[in-house]
Amino acid sequence: GAGVSQSPSNKVTEKGKDVELRCDPISGHTALYWYRQSLGQGLEFLIYFQGNSAPDKSGLPSDRFSAERTGGSVSTLTIQRTQQEDSAVYLCASSSGTAGGYTFGSGTRLTVV
């Protein structure tokens, strides 16, 4: 597509439920990233997929968080047993294999109640 697409744009869930967030990167971009942005805060790295390489999961805050990227395109970030501190905007970005800045999606605003 023309840009990075994320869905849903907003998600309200009850504490303890599982959620799935979806990211559809720019067509042809080999790299895909997930970041988390809490209210008024910076961008916290979560996970990075680059081509067929093993993903860099070093930013995932706990084992409740996982992500996969199927077919080198769409990615899903899953949060199990959500907690209130998981409330944030989850941003996905993609980039081409050559050096360059990311293109961010509009994010998914997750609220855990």
Place this chain on the structure above:
Amino acid sequence: GENVEQHPSTLSVQEGDSAVIKCTYSDSASNYFPWYKQELGKRPQLIIDIRSNVGEKKDQRIAVTLNKTAKHFSLHITETQPEDSAVYFCAASRGFSGGYNKLIFGAGTRLAVHP
């Protein structure tokens, strides 16, 4: 681990004045330094970037400088306008030559430009 520090956290200027935001990085292998602007409720957008083989880059009213020895880089906005008001993030990665390109972001600077 990698770390990027950004200062100041907030910056208030009068329209027409200049604004400068500074960042330092810890990973000496970093070679790519982008800057993002995030308006309220919107996604971060790339406004300018610099690679380690140059010391300065300009694009109209914005410029970025890089000092590899001191491991710091700065964003300069001249003739500020109210529409420059936003949060600005610096970032660093090893992505100059492609390949590994994980960006580590600074904490952000909230810039307010007053008419």
